[in-house]
Amino acid sequence: MSQCNCFDEMLKRVKVSVKEQIKDTPMVEDSLKVDWQNRVFFLDGKPSAPVALYVNAEYRPLKKNSEPAKNVRHLQHGFKMSHCPFCGNKYDSEETKKPD
Numbered sequence: 001m002s003q004c005n006c007f008d009e010m011l012k013r014v015k016v017s018v019k020e021q022i023k024d025t026p027m028v029e030d031s032l033k034v035d036w037q038n039r040v041f042f043l044d045g046k047p048s049a050p051v052a053l054y055v056n057a058e059y060r061p062l063k064k065n066s067e068p069a070k071n072v073r074h075l076q077h078g079f080k081m082s083h084c085p086f087c088g089n090k091y092d093s094e095e096t097k098k099p100d
Contacts (some may be wrong), residue, residue, distance in 0.1 A: 006086035011036065021100045040080070047091045049081040 015034040022032075030089050034048045057075040083090050 003091070004084050004087050004089045006084050007036065007050050010086060029081055039080070049084065051092065052078045054078050
């Protein structure tokens with residue numbers, strides 16, 4: 001089994017759907033851009049999903065005098081997918097690795 005191309009296929013389907021939804025909207029020809037948000041690029045060469053899932057967290061820290069700080073702190077954690085969310089294939093399995 002080779003690495004799936006579900007993300008590419010799903011993006012094509014979404015683009016067709018978007019075109020259908022906005023078919024009556026005047027726009028510059030070929031100006032429609034449809035792409036995945038949070039696209040990632042890994043340098044390790046292992047197969048992986050082209051996007052990552054992110055979780056946002058925010059909190060208001062306390063000052064040294066125990067008063068709430070003026071600003072809210074924001075944290076963001078990214079998660080690399082080990083399996084394709086569309087077909088369930090495992091990305092790092094022996095079957096999906098590229099031959100050396």
